[in-house]
Amino acid sequence: MRILLVNYMDTLMPGGINTVVRELAKHLAKKGHYVVVFNPSWSGRKQCYxxxxxxxxxxGHNFNRALYGLNIRNFMYILKLMKRFRPDIIHLHGFHNLFIPLTIILIKLFYPSKLVVFSPHYAPGGHASSLSSKVFKLYSITVGKILYKLIDAMVCSSLFELKSFVNxxxxxSTxxxxxxxxxxxYEPSLCRQYITPSVKKIVEDNASESYQRVLKLLYVGYLLEYKGVQDVIKALARLNREFGIGATLTVIGEGPYKPALIKLAKQLGVIDSVIWKPFVKREELIKNYCQTDVFVFLSxxxxxxxxxxxxxxxxxPVIVAKKAALIECCYKYANCICVESAEELAEKIIELLNRLHTSTNLKSPPSWSEIVTKYLELYSQIRNVRGDV
Incomplete structure (x- = not known):
């Protein structure tokens, strides 16, 4: 198959959507398919091929943030690409912009018989104000209905995303x-070269004596208010002061909320216990995952x-907020705990570490190779319905 993937973000940069597009493209190509990925330029980065x-x-050309991605040169580039590459499937990623919706409309206008798959990566939370939330809701209703009529298939990554978009x-119709x-x-064997001392079981009534090394916490992601890093910093302060546990937090990522997080760490007296790192390359990221005791993600x-x-x-071990799609993570994996509120995070960290001393045969998430097979089944299915195969 000839597959065109269109991403509204920079596929070679960090971030969840970029990782998805990058891994999907890589594994589709590994399976012998011809793949082209197109995305606009971000932050003044040069065009490249x-x-x-x-x-x-x-x-391609610059993603105009002020106009939510509108740039006529990128639309013209995609039309030329459609003519030159002649894809069997066009799979577009991202709903939170105007570039992707208008690209779908454009493709269906000039190439109505082409098969279009859409992954919205739809996240209803994270808006800065109630006004922006209301505007996005209106946008979702209007644009969502138009796109659903035009596309041939839509892919959601979680039950939460699917239900949120439908509702x-x-x-x-679904x-x-x-x-x-x-x-x-990733797989557990990658951690063999980064062996660290095993975490001893924490005796809650006398934690300082039983815990003989620094407890390492880790967060990876963009630094935005709704990501909840501030709650992890508060829990860090409680672990050190109330529970007598020496703990550190490594924060890997960048974003506009970082100054507020640094200020909070200083106010709570844990600034020396927080290690700040920018987004790092894959090898360094794996090393940080492997050397941590608990990964915390309270988005x-x-x-x-x-x-x-x-x-x-x-x-x-992983602790996540009992919100949005992260709840599904807790249902599937024994080494994952959901927290109802940030106030109980410190206790949950201790609970999870104690629980893992009696846990065996921990289940692992599916690999990208397995997941790409499901995408290929979907692509083949819609081609068969259309009679393209």
Whole structure:
């Protein structure tokens, strides 16, 4: 098959959506399909055209943030690409912009017979104000209904994402919807080269004596208010002061909320216990996952939460917020705990570590190779319905 993937973000940069598009493209190409990935340029990065065997990644013109991605040059580029590449499937990613919806409309206008698959990566939370939340709801209802009529299939990564999109848009039919979770590219064996001393069971009534080394917590992701890093910092302070446990928190990521997080860490007296790192390369990220004791992700607006699954794939204990799609993570994996509120986080960290001393045969998330097989089944199915095969 010839498959065109369109991403509204920069596929070679960090982030959940970018990881999904990158892994999907890589594994589709590995299975012998011809894949082209197109995305706009972000942050002034130069246009580029990179070939990796039967995988090509194209960075187009600037993503105009003020106009939510509108740039006529990118639309013209895609039309030329459609004519030159002649894809069997066009799979577009991202709902929170105007670039992808208008690209879908454009493709269906000029190439009405082409098969279009849409992954919205729909996350209803995380808005800065009630006004922006109301505007986004209106956008979701209006644009969502238009797109659903045009596309041939829609893929959601979690039950939460699927139900959220159906409910807010008000879909009467769900026949075009498919549920395919994201995969992971990590496995426990990757941690063998980063062996650290095992975590001793914490005796809650005398934690300081039984815990003989620093407890390492880890967060990976963008630094935004709704991601909940501030709650992890508060729990860090409680672990150190109330429970007598020496603990550190490594924060890997960047974002506009970082100054507020640094200020909070200083106010709580734990600034020296927080290690700040920018987004790092894959090898360094794996090392940090492997050397942590507990991965903490308290985001309240995730449509999947890929970083939590990556930690689980490396057999790491994970604590997530009991919100959005992260709840599904707790139902599936024994080494994952949901917290109802940030106030109970410190106790839950101790509970999870104690629980894991009696846990065996921990389940691992599916690999990207397994997940891509499901995508190929979907692509073949809609081609068969149309009679293209």
């Amino acid at each position: 990179r070939e990796f065997g039967n995988l090509t990644i194209i960075r 807010i848009v008000g879909l009467n 026949e075009k919807l498919s549920l395919i979770p994201h995969g992971v590219s 309240r607006g995730e449509m999947f939460g890929l970083v939590a699954y990556e930690a689980l794939a490396l057999s790491k």
